[in-house]
Amino acid sequence: MKxxxxxxxIEAPARLGALEDDLVIDIGFLxxxxxxxxxETMLELIDLGPAALSRIGQVxxxxxxxxxxxxxxxxxxxSLCAPIPRPRKNIFGIGLNYLEHVEETKKPLDGPKDLPEKPVIFSKPPTAVIGPGQAIEHNAAITQQLDWEVELAVIIGRTARKVSEADAMRHVFGYSVMIDVSARDNRRAGQWIYSKGMDTYAPFGPCIVTPDEIADPQNLNLWLTVNGVEKQNSNTKHMLFKIPTLISDISQGITLEPGDIxxxxxxxxxxAGRTPQEWLWPGDVVEAHVEGIGTIRHPVVKIG
Structure with a gap:
């Protein structure tokens, strides 16, 4: 289900829907x-658990x-909104989780010389989230190095506390697309939350796809373009730490709850990894795609 x-x-409240080809089915109305x-909301559905999702599917x-x-x-x-317009908690971001990305960050971003031994975790606050088509804000007074990162997002469906890798996937509600927007010149003493957590820095959507429709989340093509020019093209099979490892690792010390991302x-x-380096500027358009889920498209606009 999508x-x-x-x-x-514009004036109507946000509602829960199911994407069926070129139609959106209003779940509450149905x-x-x-x-x-x-x-009537995504978080309400996630909270109700698998039985509610199954019944909606039957109807x-x-x-x-x-x-x-x-x-x-x-x-x-x-108009599509972010699938979860206002997450209850910060989004868990994973840094340096693809081999080639680790390599490209070594010099320009003072990245690690060796591969991480454990997942590198940071966060983005709920206020960073925007939905499909909404603008990524560029504030020249704050950053001259606005960067892009296409990512597969995993949405948690049931409480996970100290779960094993073998049990981790039972806690997944679904998958989506996220762009990890980063102001590279705003990393502070190695801390990333300001660089990655500013308003509009978490474009998210266009939908959440349930696990039954994703045969293997570790074999999904993903790509990103800027102004129609391809910048990223890879596959989730190249993750250093796979999804079960990420869920298990975070849950050892931080309880993952329904709706967490x-x-x-x-x-x-x-x-940042290009020669010469390239950055996002007002007027640019960023598109990001994950196979089996969809595409999100966002303009970059000047503020401040």
């Missing part, structure tokens, strides 16, 4: 029309192509 958060108009009580199957009047909305008539790291091709 799940989205959407608005039917429930009302079929005598069911369905959640979608029964009503497919004969949707109740008003339940099915053309994609072009709605892990951005699993980026492959080579970031602006």
């Amino acid at each position: 799940l989205v958060t959407f608005r039917s108009s 429930g009302e029309a079929t005598g069911e009580v369905f959640p 979608l199957d029964v009503t497919r192509n004969k949707w109740p009047l008003g339940a099915a909305l053309p994609v072009e008539d709605i 892990i951005a699993t790291g980026t492959p080579e091709g970031v602006g």
Whole structure:
């Protein structure tokens, strides 16, 4: 299932939907029309657990192509939001998680000489999140080195505390796309949260895809372009620390809760690693894609 958060108009509240080809099915409306009580937000659905997701899937199957009047909305008539517009907690970011990316950061970013022995973890606050099509802000008073990183995002579906790698994937609700926007000239004494956590620095979407639709999350192509020019192109199989390791490692000391998000790291091709270095500027357009999930597209705009 491909799940989205959407608005039917600028003034309308955000609602939960299911993406069906070129239609978005309003889950709450579908429930009302079929005598069911369905959640109206993504976090409510995640909190309810697998049984609620399964029941929604059953009703979608029964009503497919004969949707109740008003339940099915053309994609072009709605606006997609970030799948979780306001996460409850900081996003867990994973740094230096692709071999080639480690190599390209050694000189320009004073990266480690050796491969990390354990996952490198940082965070982005909820206020960094923006949805598909929303603008990435460029404040020249703060940064002259705005960079891009395409990443597979993992959304947690059930509480994970000190879980084993063997059990880790049972805690996954689904997968999405995230761009880890970074102000490279704002790293402070090795700390990354200001560099990576500013407003609009976590573009997220276009949907959350449930695990039954992703045969192998460790074999997904992902790419990123700037103004239509390819900058990153790789596959999640090249992660140094795979998804079960990331979930298990974080959960040893920090409880992962339903709705938590892990951005699993980026492959080579970031602006800082290029010769000469390249940065994002107002007027640029960034597109990021993960196979089986979709594409997000964001303009860069001047503020300040």
